[in-house]
Amino acid sequence: MPKFPSKEWLDEAVRLTNADPECAIAGKGWKGDFGAIIEAEKGKLDTSFVVHVxxxxxxxxxxxxxxxxxxxxxxxxxxxxxxxxxxxxxxLLGTLDPVEAVLKRASPCGGTCSPSSNACATRASRTASSPR
Structure with missing residues (x-):
């Protein structure tokens, strides 16, 4: 499994998402690009990892x-x-609910998020990921 976060991890998450028929249904009508910033943390991630989808x-x-x-x-x-x-x-490990993270302000989110699309993306990311 590709290491999280990395270009290889992103490529695998996209591949799994695009191959999943449930994701195609959940993503129908999705408009607008998405950005994610995985902020650096001392001893865990040296530099921020930035993704544009x-x-x-x-x-x-x-x-x-x-x-x-x-x-x-x-x-x-x-x-x-x-x-x-x-x-x-x-x-990604499923130990924190995305809605809970936003409500606790652990993960600021901008825009209007579609729960079905988020669940699909989270599932694919978990499958592609092996966080360390």
Whole structure:
């Protein structure tokens, strides 16, 4: 399994999402790009990991790693999630509920999130991931 976070992990998460028929149904009508910032944490992640995702027709058309959070902010994605590495790790392991994370302000989220799309993306990310 690819190491989280990495370009290889992102590629595998996209592959699994695009191959899952339930994700195609959940993603129908998804409009707007998505950005995620996995913030660096001392002793856990040396530098922030930044991802930009563009939807296709019921799939992910393009996903890329950006070199800096400022690069993502310049793109002004419709949806943006930002949290420290440890919060993302808990989300992917299923030990922290995404809604709970937002309510506790552990994971600030911008835009309007669709629960079915989030569940699908979370499932694919968990499958692709082996957080350390």
């Amino acid at each position: 563009e939807p296709g027709d019921c799939d992910i058309k393009r996903a890329r790693v950006l070199s800096d959070p400022d690069d993502l902010e310049e793109l002004e994605p419709v949806y943006l999630a930002r949290a420290p590495y440890s919060v993302w790790k808990q989300l």
